[in-house]
Amino acid sequence: MANQVLIYDGKTWVDRTPQVFDGSTWRAATPLYWDGAEWRTGAPPPREFPSYAGNASSLVSGDVAELPVPADVRTGDLVVSVCAQQGGAALPSPLLAPAGVLPTVYTLRSGVRLLVAVWPWEPSRGATTVWDTAGSTTTAVMNLLYRGGDTASVSLTPVVGITEHLTKPTSSANKEVP
Secondary structure, three states, rough: OOOOEEEEEOOOOOOOOOOOEEOOOEEOOOEEEEOOEEEEOOOOOOOOOOEEEEOOOEEEOOOEEEEEOOOOOOOOOEEEEEEEEEEEOOOOOOOOOOOOOEEEEOOOOOOEEEEEEEEEHHHHHHHHHEEEEEOOEEEEEEEEEEOOOOOHOOOOOOOOOOOOOOOOOOOOOOOOOO
């Protein structure tokens, strides 16, 4: 039985599970939690390919880049925040908010740093991500939101691989004129 409460009365354990009256009988209360949009009795079942929503900032310059998570975020959704930086010092903990989330840093051959942070969202995590971008010449931030993903199997470093494709710049001086 869910949420069963037993109390010892000195002789035996007695069931004191909270009850609710449904109009005709008393029954055990179903546990509910607020997911940010509605009351739920449990998390939705995980899906192999969860839906997602995203926010992205334009290129910013300054000491802090702040971006809200998508507006329809709910408790249990998986938030993936990506910060791409060019230049600046590699800081030990560049994610200022939400507190307690540690990003993984990937430095590409071109010198661009990708910082990736992943966490299951809950209201105490807040509705924005804030990255410390001190010294970076350019920064772009993106927040993705996955609903229905299996968060039980997400590792601390969920990125499997990153491939960087560099292109050679073309110059008009190298073109032949007919």
